[in-house]
Amino acid sequence: MTREEEKRLIVLAAIIRLGGDGTKNQVLDEIERAELMKFSPSDLEQCATRDELYWRNDLAQIRRHLAAEGYISNQKWNHWLVTETGRSHFASLASRLGSQRQFHHFNPVALAAVTALASNHQISDDNALSGETALVEGQQTQRWTNTYERSPQLRAAAIRVHGLVCMGCGFNFETKYGAIGAGFIEVHHTKPISSLGGAASVDPTSDLVVLCSNCHSIVHRKRPSPLSLEALRTLVKNPA
Ligand SMILES: [Zn+2]
Numbered sequence: 001m002t003r004e005e006e007k008r009l010i011v012l013a014a015i016i017r018l019g020g021d022g023t024k025n026q027v028l029d030e031i032e033r034a035e036l037m038k039f040s041p042s043d044l045e046q047c048a049t050r051d052e053l054y055w056r057n058d059l060a061q062i063r064r065h066l067a068a069e070g071y072i073s074n075q076k077w078n079h080w081l082v083t084e085t086g087r088s089h090f091a092s093l094a095s096r097l098g099s100q101r102q103f104h105h106f107n108p109v110a111l112a113a114v115t116a117l118a119s120n121h122q123i124s125d126d127n128a129l130s131g132e133t134a135l136v137e138g139q140q141t142q143r144w145t146n147t148y149e150r151s152p153q154l155r156a157a158a159i160r161v162h163g164l165v166c167m168g169c170g171f172n173f174e175t176k177y178g179a180i181g182a183g184f185i186e187v188h189h190t191k192p193i194s195s196l197g198g199a200a201s202v203d204p205t206s207d208l209v210v211l212c213s214n215c216h217s218i219v220h221r222k223r224p225s226p227l228s229l230e231a232l233r234t235l236v237k238n239p240a
């Protein structure tokens, strides 16, 4: 795999992790967050001509190459949207990861995650609440799904806004379990799906809350619509 191909793989993996599209900053931030790239000292230097780190400017060039070949849509400014052929390109690059002995840019710690991403075209996330999809009810007004709860982009936004402490009971995974719990929390969306107009319309401040696994399970025991955060807090304070 050439250096160019490694960089293409990194860019495409980040976009697909975000659910298929994002702004330049969202994509580049996702690369950092998911540790997709190994940075050399020169990558982290400031560009000579602009106020940007070298690697960010470099990957913006790679996006141009991908767009020129139809792997990323070029229709909207600052909107990096992977196309169907872009997904195939990603899958074929990812299928060659296993035979690569050394990487120049790709961070091998992300190998398993990227291979999994390519094999199911789906984000492997740690917020899959078993049975939650079964909560989708037939009636339009009462449909709930975990679509938005599983979006890595919205997850990150919810954690930025609300932090990592359960809003129902105050539980913190790192405090309880140490390092392995660091950064873990589940994201719950509080609005029925029919009232939403897509991921872009979800306001993480008002529409998403962070909950520990116990509280998240409990709010979804109430059907068809989950318990509100207020009702959950009342229960936690006074179970009777
Ligand atoms: Zn809780």
Ligand SMILES: [Zn+2]
Pocket (backbone or CB within 6 Å): 146, 149, 187, 188, 189, 216, 220
């Ligand atoms: Zn939920």
